[in-house]
Amino acid sequence: MALTVIEQRALDALxxxxxxxxxxxLLRMPxxxxxxxxxxxxxxxxxxxFGLDVDMWTIDVAELQRQAGFPGMEVDRSQHEAVGLVGTWQGNGEAGRRLIFNGHIDVVPEGDRAQWSHDPWGAEREGDLIYGRGACDMKGGLIAALYAIKAIKxxxxxxxxxLMLQSVxxxxxxxLGTFATLLRGHTGDAAIVCEPTELKLIPAQAGALTFQVRVSGKSAHACVRLEGVSAVEKYLDIHRVLLQxxxxxxxxxxxxxxxxxDLPYPLSVGRVQAGNWSSSVPDELIFEGRIGVAMGESCQAVREQFERTLRDLADADPWLREHPLEIEWTGGQFESGEIPQDHPLVQCCDACLQDLTGQKPAIEGITAGTDLRQLVNLGAIPSLLLGPGDVRVAHMPDEHVHITxxxxxxxxxxxxALRFLQAAV
Incomplete structure (x- = not known):
């Protein structure tokens, strides 16, 4: 379908x-x-x-943690203010549909700066690329949504x-940001989560749960290591079972x-820490990781399967039977979430991208957890992921995004926005 005069007018205002x-x-802010x-x-x-109605508030994290369905967190927030932020442009009166753009403003740490060839907080430009932590994941999409609203205005x-922009x-x-925003009452009829998708349409995301497991051993001098029980050796058996x-x-x-x-629901151990002295048999090992949650599968079912698998291993091992593994579910707890591929929101976005670029966008799923599942499952808001950037460079040194x-x-x-809300002169 050809672009209308009204649509072209809004596009020209960008x-x-x-x-x-x-x-x-924004990229220069750590x-x-x-x-x-x-x-x-x-x-x-x-x-x-830009003339938006702004709701900015301090999130009571302690109170939020007491709410059913709290999505978990890993960082200590006691030293910094937790801020919720929503900007809204109310169009023609109070009637009509409400479209949400949702984007997270937080980024992961830059890691080892020696691995970067560009300043992670420098927002350096090189041709069509802009480098920096968060360039791809996902400040590009967040600011694109802000300027899209500005262009229409x-x-x-x-x-x-x-139109609503939720910066979470x-x-x-x-x-926790999207969780707090929904509990504050900021809802809509549909949502675009501006995650990096290379402008593909992502209406389905798997879930992921993070875990921590403590393995007990028995310390002894390394010269008589058979007098001890190595927590590392016990972990090797556990790791094999987790791969199975x-x-x-x-x-x-x-x-x-x-x-x-190839691997839609990965189980990955991301950190292992053991022992306290190089010439002692390690009497403790702690490992942390994440396990994927399948589409339509409950988080509780995954936890139970994981715990049962480790419990069965421990029951067959005399030492572990007497010294049980300590399992905790820490950090983010991401359910899966999806809307049908033939949902009107998907069809609308598909047609818009085709008319804009001349190419039909791919429709795919994603193996990572995102805030889509909260919008869909908690907010009952049909949602999909659509944004600039390649997730394969997210969280990496020299993270970048194409300006175009x-x-x-x-x-x-x-x-x-124009087609979903049916703009008028």
Whole structure:
């Protein structure tokens, strides 16, 4: 379908230079998960300047943790303010549909700077690329959504509905920001989560749970190590069993989107720490990791299967039978979430991208947990992921995004908003 005069008018109003400048300003802020307050206050100022109705509040994290369905977190938030932020543009009266753009402002730490060839907080530009922590995941999508709303306002169009930008914190370690935003009452008829998808449409995401397990051993001098019980050696048996569990959980995946992956529901041990002296038999080992949650599977069912697997191993081992493994479910607890591929929101986004780019976008699933599942499962809001950037460079040294893709995302958001809300002059 050809673009209408009204649609082209809104697309022409996109302030590309302003978008790039603002994006780079945000990239220079080291808003690592748990330390997002400064960036949220700055973004609230941008929203005010663009004429949005701004709701910014201090999130009571302790109270939030007492709520049923709290999504978990890993970082200590006692030293920094937790800030919720929503900017809304109400169109033509109170009637009409409400479209949400949701994006997390927090980023993961930069890691070893020696592995970066660009300053992780420098927002350095090289040709069509902008480098920096959060460039891909997901400040590009967040600012693209902000400027999409600004473009529609600047074009003078009156929407038959409202647009909302939810800038959320804590997504990287569980999703407390979106959880708090929904509990505050900020809901809508549909949502675009601006995660990096290379502008593919992602209506389905697997879940993921993080765990910590403590393995007990018995210390002894290394010269008489047979007098002790090595927690490391016990862990080796556990690791083999976990690999078997992963294979079993991924042996017959039939989901139309997730079944295309070689490993849709990974079980990964990300950290292992053992012992306290090089010449002593290690009397303790702690390992941490994550296990994927299948589409439609409850988090509780996954926890029970994981615990049962380790309990069966321990029952067959005399030492572990007498010294039980200590299992904790820590950090983010991500359910799966999805909407059907033929949902009207997917169809609308599909048509908009085709008309904008001349190409039909791919429709895929994703093996990572995102805030989509909270919007769908908790908020009952049909949602999909759509944004600039390649998730394969997220969390990596020299994280980057293509400027042209960020601008295309902003144009896509403009067109989707106009068609979903049916704009009028």
């Amino acid at each position: 302030d590309e230079d302003g978008l790039i400048k603002t994006f780079r300003e 808003d690592i998960t748990g330390q997002e307050a400064e960036a949220q206050h700055w973004l609230a100022g941008q929203m005010h300047a 600047d074009s003078g169009l009156a929407l038959a509905g409202s 914190i804590g997504e990287e370690d569980g999703g 569990l992963e294979r079993a959980r991924n042996s017959n995946v039939t989901h139309p989107l997730l079944g295309k992956f 893709e960020v601008l295309t995302a902003a144009r896509a958001y403009i067109l989707i």
